[in-house]
Structure formats: structure tokens, C-alpha cells
Amino acid sequence: MKLKCQHVWSYISEYIDDSVDAELRAEIEAHLEHCEICSAILDSTRNILILTADERTFTLPVGFSERLHARLAKELVTAQIDAPGS
Amino acid sequence: MNGNPDERQLIARILAGEKDLFHDLIRPCERMVYLTVLGMMKDEAEAEDVTQEAMLKAYRALASFHAQSKFSTWLVAIALNEGRRRLRIAGRASVESLGEQGTEPEGDFTPALLTDWREIPLEALERKEVRAALVAAVEQLPAIYRQVFTLRDIEELDVRETAEVLEISANVVKVRLHRARMLLQKRLAPLLKTAQPDRRRFFWSTS
Numbered sequence: 175m176k177l178k179c180q181h182v183w184s185y186i187s188e189y190i191d192d193s194v195d196a197e198l199r200a201e202i203e204a205h206l207e208h209c210e211i212c213s214a215i216l217d218s219t220r221n222i223l224i225l226t227a228d229e230r231t232f233t234l235p236v237g238f239s240e241r242l243h244a245r246l247a248k249e250l251v252t253a254q255i256d257a258p259g260s
Numbered sequence: 261m262n263g264n265p266d267e268r269q270l271i272a273r274i275l276a277g278e279k280d281l282f283h284d285l286i287r288p289c290e291r292m293v294y295l296t297v298l299g300m301m302k303d304e305a306e307a308e309d310v311t312q313e314a315m316l317k318a319y320r321a322l323a324s325f326h327a328q329s330k331f332s333t334w335l336v337a338i339a340l341n342e343g344r345r346r347l348r349i350a351g352r353a354s355v356e357s358l359g360e361q362g363t364e365p366e367g368d369f370t371p372a373l374l375t376d377w378r379e380i381p382l383e384a385l386e387r388k389e390v391r392a393a394l395v396a397a398v399e400q401l402p403a404i405y406r407q408v409f410t411l412r413d414i415e416e417l418d419v420r421e422t423a424e425v426l427e428i429s430a431n432v433v434k435v436r437l438h439r440a441r442m443l444l445q446k447r448l449a450p451l452l453k454t455a456q457p458d459r460r461r462f463f464w465s466t467s
Contacts, residue, residue: 183371187438193419215371218449219441222394226413231391232398234291235304242290243283245312246319250279253316258323 177205182212186219267331275323282322286315289332292415293339296425299406300343302399310346314339329424333417336425365402369442372449390451397447405440412437 182205188194189202206213225231270285293314298307318325318338325334398406411422412433423430 180370183442184438186371187441188434190441191419193434211373214374215445218374219371219445222441222444222448223413225391225394226398226409227416228391231394232291232295232414234294235308238294238308239287239290241308242312242315246283246286246315249316250282250319253279253319255275255323256320 177201179205179209179212182206182209183215186216189216190220190223264330268327271322271325271327271331279319282319285331286318286335289335292332292411293336295410295414296336296407297339297343299403299410300340300347302403306346307343310343311339314342317342330421333421333425336411340425365404367439369439370446371442372446374449393448393451394444397444400447401440401443405436405443408433408436409440409444413441 182202185194185198185202189199194202206216267285270281274281274285290311294307294311297310297314298304301307301310314335318335321338325331398409401409407426408422411417411425412419417425419430419433422433426433428436
């Protein structure tokens with residue numbers, strides 16, 4: 175069976191996550207071999223995910239950790255741990 | 261099932277009275293909690309405050325944590341509850357949160373078509389402005405997509421953990437993640453394409 179481009183697009187995300195079955199994977203790969211448009215979509219999506227996983231991309235606001243730990247240090251002095259299930 | 265031994269040991273010691281170790285316990289989870297809450301609150305100062313509050317609630321509730329899930333996912337769930345509580349109080353429970361019940365909004369989730377994408381070198385990904393554009397694009401995602409994207413692709417939780425934290429089904433996680441990625445691809449791919457129009461020659465001359 176030959177896949178249409180739209181069909182491939184709908185599985186791009188699951189293909190990247192390796193959660194399509196072997197048969198569908200083979201069909202998608204056969205399609206990608208001759209379809210530049212779908213290959214470009216796959217590459218661009220993958221590149222975005224590489225960039226997303228880069229720790230320099232999504233960062234905490236400046237001073238976030240310092241403020242958080244300062245507040246914890248202050249409040250933990252009096253804070254009590256509740257009994258389980260309460 | 262996923263609680264790692266170091267984590268369990270830390271928790272046991274905190275419960276036994278070494279409260280300062282709580283700082284070490286939460287340190288690896290700060291970014292995940294903050295970014296996930298930010299996806300809901302859409303306001304940095306408020307998300308920071310919710311994160312602080314959630315960490316304190318987690319401390320008080322620590323004896324109820326049973327290591328059946330990862331500590332980080334337990335913590336994020338507490339933070340999301342705190343965020344929801346505040347949105348309710350403020351009367352800001354948005355239309356978007358209705359999507360959590362399982363009805364997915366309609367929209368155009370087709371990708372951008374770029375025949376010359378392959379000509380873009382990976383070096384392009386190293387540029388600061390490209391990262392800034394991605395952060396801005398994620399900020400503009402509807403909350404339900406942004407939350408799933410944050411947990412799956414930024415924090416690299418698996419589908420099951422993401423579903424557990426957000427209290428949605430694994431299938432809804434997959435649908436939302438696909439849509440989030442396609443919305444980002446559509447927004448960012450054209451930008452990457454035009455960012456360095458003359459790199460084809462550069463590419464050849466260096467390879």
C-alpha cells in the first residue's frame with residue numbers, strides 16, 4: 175500500500191517517538207525515500223526537538239533558585255510534615 | 261515503581277527530621293515544576309509563586325508520598341493542583357482547561373512544507389535567536405498543548421507519566437503532543453529557512 179503525504183504527516187510524531195508498528199514504519203520509510211516534502215517535515219520537526227532538549231533553550235528566570243531556596247529555608251524552620259493521609 | 265534509591269533514602273532522612281535535605285530533594289525538579297506551571301498560568305511571577313507554594317505543600321505532604329510514582333511527577337501534580345486552585349479563585353478557569361475533559365479543539369495542524377529544509381546546516385540550531393524563537397513559539401501554544409509539550413519534550417517524561425500528571429489518557433497525550441509539534445514546526449520552520457539564505461555555498465565549501 176502506498177501512503178499519501180497527509181497520512182504520513184499524521185504519524186510524524188509517533189514515528190519520531192518510535193511508537194508506530196513495524197509495518198507502518200516500513201511504509202512511512204518507503205514513502206520518505208522518495209518524498210522530499212515529507213522528509214523535510216520530519217527533519218524540521220526533529221531539529222525543533224533537538225533544540226527543545228538543549229538545556230540552554232528553556233531556562234529558569236534569573237534568581238529563581240535563590241529565591242525558592244531562601245523561602246524554603248525560612249519556612250522549613252516552622253513547617254511540620256503532616257501525618258500520612260491527612 | 262520508579263522512585264530511585266537515592267530519592268527514597270533522602271525522603272526517609274527528611275521524614276526522620278533532617279529537613280534541610282529537602283533542598284537537595286527538590287533541586288532536580290525545579291525547572292520541570294516551574295515550566296509546567298508556567299504553561300498553565302502564563303505569567304512568570306505567578307508561576308514562580310505557585311512553584312514555591314507547591315514545594316512547601318509537598319514538604320508538608322511528604323509522608324503521603326509512597327514512591328509508586330517518581331517524586332518529580334508527584335511534585336508536578338501538586339503544583340498543577342495549586343495552579344488550578346488559584347485560577348479558580350481568580351475566576352480565570354479558562355475555556356482551554358475544558359479541553360482537559362477530553363474534547364479536543366478543532367484547528368489546522370498541518371505542517372509547513374519546505375522543500376529546501378535539508379539545506380539548512382545544524383549550525384543554525386546553535387544560534388541564540390533560534391532558541392529564543394522556539395521559547396516564544398512555545399509560549400504562544402494553547403495551554404493544553406503547551407503542558408503536554410513541556411512534560412514530554414522539554415522534561416522528557418514518557419507518555420504514561422505525562423498522562424498521570426495531567427490526569428488525561430495516554431491517547432490524548434499523543435494527540436496533543438502531535439498537534440503541539442506540528443504547530444511549532446509550522447511556526448518555526450519558515451523562520452529557520454530564511455534565517456541564513458546564503459548558506460548553501462558555505463555548506464559545500466566546508467564539507
